[in-house]
Amino acid sequence: MxxxxxxxxxxxxxxxxxxxxxxxxxxxxxxxxxxxxxxxxxxxxxxxxxxxxxxxxxxxxxxxxxxxxxxxxxxxxxxxxxxxxxxxxxxxxxxxxxxxxxxxxxxxxxxxxxxxxxxxxxxxxxxxxxxxxxxxxxxxxxxxxxxxxxxxxxxxxxxxxxxxxxxxxxxxxxxxxxxxxxxxxxxxxxxxxxxxxxxxxxxxxxxxxxxxxxxKVDVVFHEGEDTSDPEVVKEEVEAASKLNPFTTLDKALIVLSSVGGLLYLFNDPLEKIGGTSMLPFEIMGLTGSNFIVLTALILFLVLLISRISRYIPIVRDRLVAVSIFALFTVFFFAFFEQSLGSMTLFASDYTNRELVGGAATVFKIIDGLLTTIPLIIITYVIILIFKKTFTKIGLSNVMLAIAFIGVWGLVIYRIYDKSFSEELRVDATWFGILNSFFIITLAPLFSKWWESKYNPSAAMKYAIGLILLGFGFAILAYGASDIPSGAKTASVSMIFLILAYLFHTMGELCLSPLGLSYLSKLVPARMIGFMFGVWYLAIAVGQKVANTMGGMIDKISEQYSLGVFFLIFAIVPVAVGLVSVVLNPLLKRLMHGVR
Missing domain, CATH: 1.20.1250.20 (MFS general substrate transporter like domains)
Incomplete structure (x- = not known):
């Protein structure tokens, strides 16, 4: 190898x-x-x-x-x-x-x-x-x-x-x-x-x-060595994880919680769209769907707590820290993922996307530069690759060339199509590219921040990310504040949506890329597969919660207003971010020196 x-x-x-x-x-x-x-x-x-x-x-x-x-x-x-x-x-x-x-x-x-x-x-x-x-x-x-x-x-x-x-x-x-x-x-x-x-x-x-x-052949480590040596600590953690195999009860809890969660995921749209249910019963005032998902959640928590409690203290503490960060991740994605749901609807139905005169000209120039400059850079990289590899993987290079010729053709046609009219209607999907653009431009700055002496702790990064996310929704709430209750269309300035994406992206850069990094540092190797599963599960739950809450846009905007709808999305992340600030000293202790 x-x-x-x-x-x-x-x-x-x-x-x-x-x-x-x-x-x-x-x-x-x-x-x-x-x-x-x-x-x-x-x-x-x-x-x-x-x-x-x-x-x-x-x-x-x-x-x-x-x-x-x-x-x-x-x-x-x-x-x-x-x-x-x-x-x-x-x-x-x-x-x-x-x-x-x-x-x-x-x-x-x-x-x-x-x-x-x-x-x-x-x-x-x-x-x-x-x-x-x-x-x-x-x-x-x-x-x-x-x-x-x-x-x-x-x-x-x-x-x-x-x-x-x-x-x-x-x-x-x-x-x-x-x-x-x-x-x-x-x-x-x-x-x-x-x-x-x-x-x-x-x-x-x-x-x-x-x-x-x-x-593969497993290497066996032993406990009781000098814990001042990071490599010895790593071996001790590895050994401890091997002493905690999955029991029959653990496996049963995994199966039951997984089946319950999947039943809910499939039943929710079936119930709303098709008017039928895979779980047509009520227990303790809960619909079958809600009862099943709550039961699955409780069984999973029992599994997580029981497994974590069986580890040695240093491993147990670090896994508790990871679990708390996973909970914050659920909250983050439950709000951040409005970008492809309620925020896209806001762009489509409530944002003034008509530009005329000078504003249209400025947009065309900015949009053209946003599109062509990255393409020029990537095309340069492709040329370098061709020089190195065309004799070895020529057919692969041909496929790559066809793809990029296609992209260049579409980009040029799109710019040409929009260039000859004085009036311009911005596509609702255009706003979705802002997250990627802001990531590419801001990521180097955040990377420098993390490498400096001002690098905040993990809990503070989560707090900053959640608060920035909430601030972005506060801007949207302000922009939507004049939209009357129940309105299906409006004409809010696009600057509010652009600023919201900017703050949401800064929040993402504080939190999203760091999650897996902390996971790899805090979790013992033999446990990493299970905890990666927990992490993906946290994001999956966040995705479902995001769209469930986003689906309330009509009910809340009709009963109150669209501004109130986005204000809820502003308050909750900020509150959770402040909780992360309060928990910072505890999480530092639980992480046992990992930064």
């Missing part, structure tokens, strides 16, 4: 192996497809049937119930996909399987029939389960002997994520809103296919890195 890793580092671009950039572009096209399709969901499902671009005319609550279940499942299937890759397929084959399944999913959605739509969502959920955890695992394996370069590698890879999201939402949204939903869904599928072919034709460059697993 080391020989294959050394071979990878013989051909480098910008100081990193070409293989990293193969993964960069594979992830970029997957995120292009994922975000390009996902931002269309709420608009397509709620668009009136009698319109220039007819949708399914669903009530917002129904649409967000379905989207919430879909988004939750996207964070649950990677737990299974990662396990399958570890045990059977290897990371590279899992990525290919995921790409194939997702390509079929996007293709199914382009038909816009009821059956093909649901089939497409199901295939995307399964495909993401194979793809999401395993492409990052390949990077981890590539840099086993280059730990000092790993942070830089993940930074480059993370830029691929955001570049894909940026262009996917911009171009799929542009085609869908201006030419028809099937064009947007179809474009997502085309680039997913090109991303898969680009990765598949480059497989030989990786050697055995990410190949199917071989039988």
């Amino acid at each position: 080391n020989t294959d890793i050394e071979n990878l580092f013989k051909d480098t671009v910008l100081g990193h192996p070409v293989g990293l950039f193969i993964l960069f572009f594979t992830e970029m096209w997957e995120r292009f497809s994922f975000y390009g399709m996902r931002i269309l969901l709420i608009l397509f499902l709620t668009a009136p049937m009698m319109s220039d671009n007819p949708g399914w005319d669903w009530p917002r609550e129904h649409a967000l119930a379905l989207i919430g279940t879909y988004a939750s499942l996207l964070y649950l299937t990677p737990i299974i996909g990662g396990w399958i890759a570890d045990k059977f397929t290897g990371y590279r084959m899992a990525v290919v399987i995921g790409c194939v399944i997702m390509t079929l999913g996007h293709a199914a959605m382009a038909f816009e029939t009821t059956g093909s739509f649901y089939l497409g969502l199901a295939l995307l959920v399964v495909g993401t389960g194979f793809f999401k955890p395993n492409i990052t695992s390949i990077i981890s394996e590539m840099y086993k002997t280059r730990e000092s370069k790993k942070d830089g590698a993940y930074t480059i890879f993370y830029m691929g994520v955001n570049a894909g999201a940026f262009f996917g939402m911009m171009l799929c949204g542009y085609l869908a809103e201006n030419y028809g939903w099937h064009w947007g869904f179809g474009l997502a599928g085309i680039f997913m296919l090109l991303g898969m072919l680009q990765f598949l034709f480059a497989h030989k460059i990786f050697g055995d890195v990410g190949a199917a697993p071989t039988k």
Whole structure:
């Protein structure tokens, strides 16, 4: 394996192996497809049937119930996909399987029939389960002997994520809103296919890195050594985790809580959209669906507490800290993920997107620069890759070239299409690209902050992130304050939405990229799979809660106002952020020196 890793580092671009950039572009096209399709969901499902671009005319609550279940499942299937890759397929084959399944999913959605739509969502959920955890695992394996370069590698890879999201939402949204939903869904599928072919034709460059697993031999450690040595502490923690195997009761609790959670996820949209229930009963005044999800939550908490309590004190304390951070993560994503739900609806129905005269001209210039400058930079990187690898993986390079020629063509056509009229209507999906743009521009500043002497503790980072998130919603609440109760449309200045995305992104940079980093530092190796599952579960719960709360937009805005709706979303994150400040001293003690 080391020989294959050394071979990878013989051909480098910008100081990193070409293989990293193969993964960069594979992830970029997957995120292009994922975000390009996902931002269309709420608009397509709620668009009136009698319109220039007819949708399914669903009530917002129904649409967000379905989207919430879909988004939750996207964070649950990677737990299974990662396990399958570890045990059977290897990371590279899992990525290919995921790409194939997702390509079929996007293709199914382009038909816009009821059956093909649901089939497409199901295939995307399964495909993401194979793809999401395993492409990052390949990077981890590539840099086993280059730990000092790993942070830089993940930074480059993370830029691929955001570049894909940026262009996917911009171009799929542009085609869908201006030419028809099937064009947007179809474009997502085309680039997913090109991303898969680009990765598949480059497989030989990786050697055995990410190949199917071989039988591994466990190393046994012993307790009782000098705890002043970090390596000895690591071994002690490892040993302690081996003394806490999963019992029959643990496994039963996992199965029961999983089944209960999945029943709720599937039953919620079925109950709201179809008017039928898989759980047609009431217990103690609770509907069957609510009773099942509360029971599943209680069983999972029993499992978590019982397992944590069986560890030695230092491990137990750190796992308690991780669990508290996971709870904060639920709250964060429950509010942050309004971006592809209620905030997209706000952009579509309540924001003044008409620009004329000088304002339209300024927007066209800014939009053109936002679009072309990143493309020029990425194209330069592609040229460097071609120089290094065309003789080795020429077919992969051809697929990459076709994809980028397609993106350049669409970008030029989009700029041309919008350039000749004095009036301009900004696409509702355009606002979705702001998160990716702000991440790319602000991430270096936050990275410098974390490396400085002013680097705050984990709990304070969570607090800052949650408070910034709440502040973004406070800006939206102020902007929506004059909208009367029950209004279905309005014309609020777009500056409020732009500022909200800015503060939400700053909050994300304080919290989201750090979660997995703290998880890897605080959790013993033998427990990391289970706690990664807990972490993904926290995000999945946050996704479902986000869309459940977002589905209340009509009820709250009719009874009170849209300003009150967003004010709720402002107050709760700030309150939770202040709780994190109060818990800071306790969490520091529980982390036992980990920063």
